[in-house]
Amino acid sequence: MPKIIEIRTSPHLKRAVSVDRIMRTVVLALLPIAAFAVWQFGLSVLLLLLTTTGAAVATEWFFARASGRGNTVADWSAVITGLLLGLTLPPGFPLWMAAVAAFVGIALGKALFGGLGYNVMNPALVGRAFVQAAFPVAITTWTPAFAPGRFAELIPSTLTLPFMQPIPVADWIAGLNMDGWSGATPLAMQKFQHIETPITETFTGLIAGSAGETSALLILICGLWLAWQRMLDWRIPASVMAGAALTALPFWLMDPSLYPSPWFVLCSGGLMLAAWFMASDMVASPVTARGVIIYGLFIGVLTVVIRLFGGLVEGVMYAILLGNAIGPLISDWTQPRVYGSVKGKQPPAH
Amino acid sequence: MKHQTAVLDSQRVPETGRSSLMKRLDQGLLRFFHGHKTFDHGIYPIEHKELTADKPIRRMPFADELVIPLLQHKGRPAIPLVKVGQEVVRGEPIAQADHFVSVPMHAPATGVIRAIGLAPTAEGPKTPAIFLKVYHAASQQVLYDMERDPERMSVKEIIQAVQDAGLVGLGGGAFPSHVKMHPPAGRVIHTLVVNGCECEPYLTCDHRIMLEQTDALIRGILIALKATRAERAIIGVEDNKLDAVAHLRARIARHLPITAEAVETKYPQGAEKMLIKSLLDLEVPAGGLPADVGVAVFNVGTLAQMGDLLPKSRGLIERVVTVSGPAVKNPGNFVVPIGTPVRFLLEQVGLKGPLGQVILGGPMMGMAVASLDVPVTKSVSGVVALEPEHPSLARRQVYPCIKCGECLNACPISLNPSMLGELALAREYGTMAEQFNLDQCFECGCCAYVCPSNIPLTQYFRIAKSINRDAKTRHEQHLDATKRH
Ligand code: SF4
Ligand code: SF4
Numbered sequence: 001m002p003k004i005i006e007i008r009t010s011p012h013l014k015r016a017v018s019v020d021r022i023m024r025t026v027v028l029a030l031l032p033i034a035a036f037a038v039w040q041f042g043l044s045v046l047l048l049l050l051t052t053t054g055a056a057v058a059t060e061w062f063f064a065r066a067s068g069r070g071n072t073v074a075d076w077s078a079v080i081t082g083l084l085l086g087l088t089l090p091p092g093f094p095l096w097m098a099a100v101a102a103f104v105g106i107a108l109g110k111a112l113f114g115g116l117g118y119n120v121m122n123p124a125l126v127g128r129a130f131v132q133a134a135f136p137v138a139i140t141t142w143t144p145a146f147a148p149g150r151f152a153e154l155i156p157s158t159l160t161l162p163f164m165q166p167i168p169v170a171d172w173i174a175g176l177n178m179d180g181w182s183g184a185t186p187l188a189m190q191k192f193q194h195i196e197t198p199i200t201e202t203f204t205g206l207i208a209g210s211a212g213e214t215s216a217l218l219i220l221i222c223g224l225w226l227a228w229q230r231m232l233d234w235r236i237p238a239s240v241m242a243g244a245a246l247t248a249l250p251f252w253l254m255d256p257s258l259y260p261s262p263w264f265v266l267c268s269g270g271l272m273l274a275a276w277f278m279a280s281d282m283v284a285s286p287v288t289a290r291g292v293i294i295y296g297l298f299i300g301v302l303t304v305v306i307r308l309f310g311g312l313v314e315g316v317m318y319a320i321l322l323g324n325a326i327g328p329l330i331s332d333w334t335q336p337r338v339y340g341s342v343k344g345k346q347p348p349a350h
Numbered sequence: 351m352k353h354q355t356a357v358l359d360s361q362r363v364p365e366t367g368r369s370s371l372m373k374r375l376d377q378g379l380l381r382f383f384h385g386h387k388t389f390d391h392g393i394y395p396i397e398h399k400e401l402t403a404d405k406p407i408r409r410m411p412f413a414d415e416l417v418i419p420l421l422q423h424k425g426r427p428a429i430p431l432v433k434v435g436q437e438v439v440r441g442e443p444i445a446q447a448d449h450f451v452s453v454p455m456h457a458p459a460t461g462v463i464r465a466i467g468l469a470p471t472a473e474g475p476k477t478p479a480i481f482l483k484v485y486h487a488a489s490q491q492v493l494y495d496m497e498r499d500p501e502r503m504s505v506k507e508i509i510q511a512v513q514d515a516g517l518v519g520l521g522g523g524a525f526p527s528h529v530k531m532h533p534p535a536g537r538v539i540h541t542l543v544v545n546g547c548e549c550e551p552y553l554t555c556d557h558r559i560m561l562e563q564t565d566a567l568i569r570g571i572l573i574a575l576k577a578t579r580a581e582r583a584i585i586g587v588e589d590n591k592l593d594a595v596a597h598l599r600a601r602i603a604r605h606l607p608i609t610a611e612a613v614e615t616k617y618p619q620g621a622e623k624m625l626i627k628s629l630l631d632l633e634v635p636a637g638g639l640p641a642d643v644g645v646a647v648f649n650v651g652t653l654a655q656m657g658d659l660l661p662k663s664r665g666l667i668e669r670v671v672t673v674s675g676p677a678v679k680n681p682g683n684f685v686v687p688i689g690t691p692v693r694f695l696l697e698q699v700g701l702k703g704p705l706g707q708v709i710l711g712g713p714m715m716g717m718a719v720a721s722l723d724v725p726v727t728k729s730v731s732g733v734v735a736l737e738p739e740h741p742s743l744a745r746r747q748v749y750p751c752i753k754c755g756e757c758l759n760a761c762p763i764s765l766n767p768s769m770l771g772e773l774a775l776a777r778e779y780g781t782m783a784e785q786f787n788l789d790q791c792f793e794c795g796c797c798a799y800v801c802p803s804n805i806p807l808t809q810y811f812r813i814a815k816s817i818n819r820d821a822k823t824r825h826e827q828h829l830d831a832t833k834r835h
Contacts, residue, residue: 009809011795012713012734013395013551013742019749019802075749117750117803233755287755287768336764338787339390339623340636 023076041091042150049086055102056082063111087212092155096162216267223276240275243300388614416689425451441492456665458687460488521649524729547620550712569657693722706738749803757797767797774810
């Protein structure tokens with residue numbers, strides 16, 4: 001009879017899902033969104049995504065090495081950060097700024113806390129918040145989708161030299177001769193001119209905006225697929241969307257000419273991408289079942305409040321960062337009720 | 351001379367070879383019309399029961415030597431009654447109970463006592479055991495027999511008889527059965543829950559017992575009803591064994607206060623606390639016993655043995671064991687004499703190739719053995735053998751907790767394994783118990799099963815509990831010492 005080699009303790013069975021597989025699946029779910037962004041905005045976005053992803057992975061590799069955590073690139077989480085970050089930036093965002101954003105996101109948002117699992121906030125959003133503050137002009141410079149020749153030439157600002165102001169794109173856009181180009185995103189148009197872009201356009205994404213945030217439909221499909229794979233907690237995007245829609249509803253009912261409709265709120269700006277792929281970041285969201293719902297609603301409500309009453313056009317980024325910050329607190333409040341811990345449940349009288 | 355292939359009870363065995371699609375349909379209809387009897391959380395591991403579910407119980411031959419540990423149950427070890435060199439007859443008592451929370455041992459075979467010494471156990475440390483050399487030429491008749499009618503026995507007599515039979519929880523708990531029949535002062539048992547869930551993957555011995563030893567099981571339930579003074583008995587069976595439910599319902603005489611109920615197939619449905627919740631919607635208070643909510647829980651295997659042994663005044667000398675797993679050539683359900691070494695069992699069923707791991711009990715809560723000389727004891731319901739390439743044995747990289755919440759959604763007690771795991775890493779064992787209910791964890795393994803970071807959570811908790819226990823004993827010793835001075 002053969003010898004037994006090794007002893008382990010129970011349980012002896014293990015579900016096949018592991019961290020790297022979850023992360024790989026999330027990357028897979030982001031790829032169609034990235035591909036759509038490239039198709040929509042051309043080569044510049046391809047370079048943008050490659051830059052953010054490359055910079056994120058390189059930063060992760062460097063800090064993991066430096067702090068002796070071994071090679072953590074293999075867990076694929078840095079790839080997600082890079083991709084997500086790239087998708088939230090304007091298509092013509094200068095590449096050097098994008099690299100800075102990725103570096104800051106991983107370094108300050110993740111490595112500083114001790115790497116994957118210990119970060120309090122979503123690293124991609126930390127990176128974006130940083131460049132939002134550091135480069136306010138570049139981050140609000142939009143270029144039209146489906147520009148002719150977008151696969152032949154780059155948006156001029158893309159190749160801005162490091163530490164230089166971005167090359168202005170106004171002349172270049174004028175040269176494109178695109179009808180109806182206003183230079184504003186649907187979100188800005190609604191906020192400042194009270195013109196609501198038709199839902200068909202925001203839903204399908206044939207509009208201006210950040211690289212990967214334009215098609216709510218595509219994001220929804222990819223997110224639903226991920227949830228169906230059980231690699232994403234659907235309760236988070238569901239409660240973010242519910243929170244946002246329910247907050248927008250009464251204002252819209254009061255004055256539809258001034259306030260955006262709930263569906264416009266859901267389909268415009270970064271809300272859809274953020275709800276499905278950033279708020280749902282496992283590490284930075286609460287762990288309890290009731291906690292994630294409170295967290296999602298909080299983000300949804302706050303997003304709309306910032307959009308309607310704040311000085312900013314888009315609020316979802318700050319809403320999530322705040323949600324991340326109070327996440328541990330929410331977890332504490334919503335500890336599950338332990339079996340057998342309530343006195344009330346007594347046996348029936350006999 | 352070897353005894354083989356005799357089906358234990360000569361009852362008619364119902365058909366079980368339903369197609370899995372039909373089974374699914376049955377399950378679905380049942381859940382739709384009768385509601386979902388279940389508990390919160392839990393997991394759905396692959397069952398692998400098809401390997402042995404249709405295999406009738408067969409008799410395993412006697413090994414050359416049986417090893418009978420003196421402690422196979424919770425409580426105090428039995429005290430040997432025999433000397434080295436003494437000849438014993440199958441069924442004869444060879445060790446006696448040491449006070450109330452203890453049970454006697456009976457000779458599983460006719461033979462001679464070769465030694466009384468230390469033997470390996472699945473738990474690791476060696477424990478005192480009786481080594482019995484089997485006389486293969488003997489007839490292996492059980493000579494210790496005396497007919498009696500449990501109906502005419504008093505409650506006290508029954509409880510004594512159950513202890514004398516050496517009965518313990520055969521589902522894996524190994525808690526002496528007679529102790530459970532004796533509820534703590536002030537507690538009244540109203541319901542007897544009969545556990546036929548068998549929620550561990552691979553195991554099918556309880557399934558077969560319900561199908562093949564139905565009459566003994568019903569006799570056992572009646573005895574337990576009388577001893578606990580419960581008003582009714584509910585047999586809880588996972589709905590992957592609807593054939594057993596139907597069979598039981600057909601066999602239980604109408605006037606008896608016994609019902610059979612299907613509950614959701616979900617691990618750990620067979621844990622006492624979970625089954626009580628599923629069937630009765632009652633929760634055993636933290637740190638309490640089922641008796642605190644008026645319930646006593648017995649495993650079907652235990653009651654089938656009780657129904658068989660008590661009327662004959664016999665002792666427990668064998669049990670039904672599922673021998674299965676991907677490394678086994680001819681898996682099946684077998685009546686195995688207590689004390690049979692695992693090595694012998696595996697030789698009988700044949701192996702496909704080299705062994706990776708052998709688990710006593712089910713793969714979720716069972717114990718991997720360090721040596722194949724470990725014997726089958728009263729609480730071993732299964733022997734599961736895995737090949738070395740089995741995916742569960744693959745080395746896995748452990749990541750930090752990514753706060754995915756899967757473990758919280760899996761823990762049937764609704765603990766926070768993620769938090770507990772972090773506290774364990776920080777060695778805050780005291781906080782784990784004081785603030786996060788570590789003591790409620792019954793090591794079911796659900797959290798470790800689902801964790802995508804491959805954190806050995808259950809193992810952490812086991813260690814933390816034992817460290818806390820040590821600290822407590824040391825603290826008490828210290829108090830004692832200071833008091834004396
Ligand atoms: S092993 Fe303990 S903590 Fe983990 S799921 Fe089971 S009871 Fe909960
Ligand atoms: S399952 Fe593992 S990774 Fe997920 S929260 Fe629990 S301990 Fe953390």
